[in-house]
Amino acid sequence: MQLYNTLSAKEREKLIEEAGKDRLTISFYKYAHIGNPHILRNHLFITWDQMDVLGRIYVANEGINAQLSVPAEKFADFKNYLDSISFLENVRLNIAIEQDNKSFLKLKVKVRRKIVADGLNDATFDVTNKGIHVGAEEFNRLIEDPDTVLVDMRNHYESEIGHFKNAITPDVDTFRDSLDIIERDLAEHKEDKKLVMYCTGGIRCEKASAYYKHKGFKNVYQLEGGIIEYTRQVREQQLENKFLGKNFVFDHRRGERISEDVISHCHQCGKPCDNHVNCANEACHLLFIQCEECAETMDQCCSVECQEIHALPEEEQKQLRKGKGASNKIFKKGRSPILKYKR
Known part of the structure; x- marks a missing residue:
């Protein structure tokens, strides 16, 4: 039974070019209690390999985190397959704002201890006890409220090229670094402030929202679908865009332009740049x-x-x-x- 890639990235890239067909870059996640992630991993690899799905997928006891490149013509089959898995039925799919047929060139499905590394070893912490999800319109209202604290749950190199206006952007290298820093800095506001969080697609701030509820924060919110879904809703509903710059993404593109603002600089000469x-x-x-x-x-x-x-x-x-x-x-x-x- 084949459970590994047989083509190199260069060979796959050539095949995609020769096929000349559109592909969709998609991401999704779901926190759930998975009894045997190894069985799910094998099942996913076999099925998606047959569909020519490529990407990076992590499976753990706490759920699944997937970033994928799917042939556009097979999207319906892909969606039907997800819906056939009970805990993934109707899961929200974040479709990239800017498409690139070569966003992923291999299929990697890996079993991890956690789908988002958090450094936590608290058995009483329930990751499924999440905060309140809000869409773009409600998010815009919330972040204008003086009783709101807006926090970017991403790392320094992500927020450097783009972030929401007036957001706290922790100077951290990893998600696990930010959890304790934010709790410490906002400890006196556990009851009197609305804690609103955002990240790329929602997976990190969903875990963070559950963590901060566990730590005693009373009013915890997260941006539904992250920056990716926010951008889609802003454009479809013609809302005011409050995001500045680029959204960093973890594939070949490395970024999606959300606004024309360039808020970072070339690390070698200092000129405005966000590439x-x-x-x-x-x-x-x-x-x-x-x-x-x-x-x-x-x-x-x-x-x-x-x-x-x-x-x-x-x-x-x-x-x-x-x-x-x-x-x-x-x-x-x-x-x-x-x-x-x-x-």
């Missing part, structure tokens, strides 16, 4: 913001050292990488000391 790239040196692969001029000057690399390595023949680069683990810089997401204008 995330990965260093072209495969041994580095650092995620950072780079403008077109610096990309040309630096050959899409983060440093002169990486530029020199990237200029070597591919075989020499492979020999340099041989036997070495991934550089820790990849996890710094724009915090590397080599970046002069980092946040």
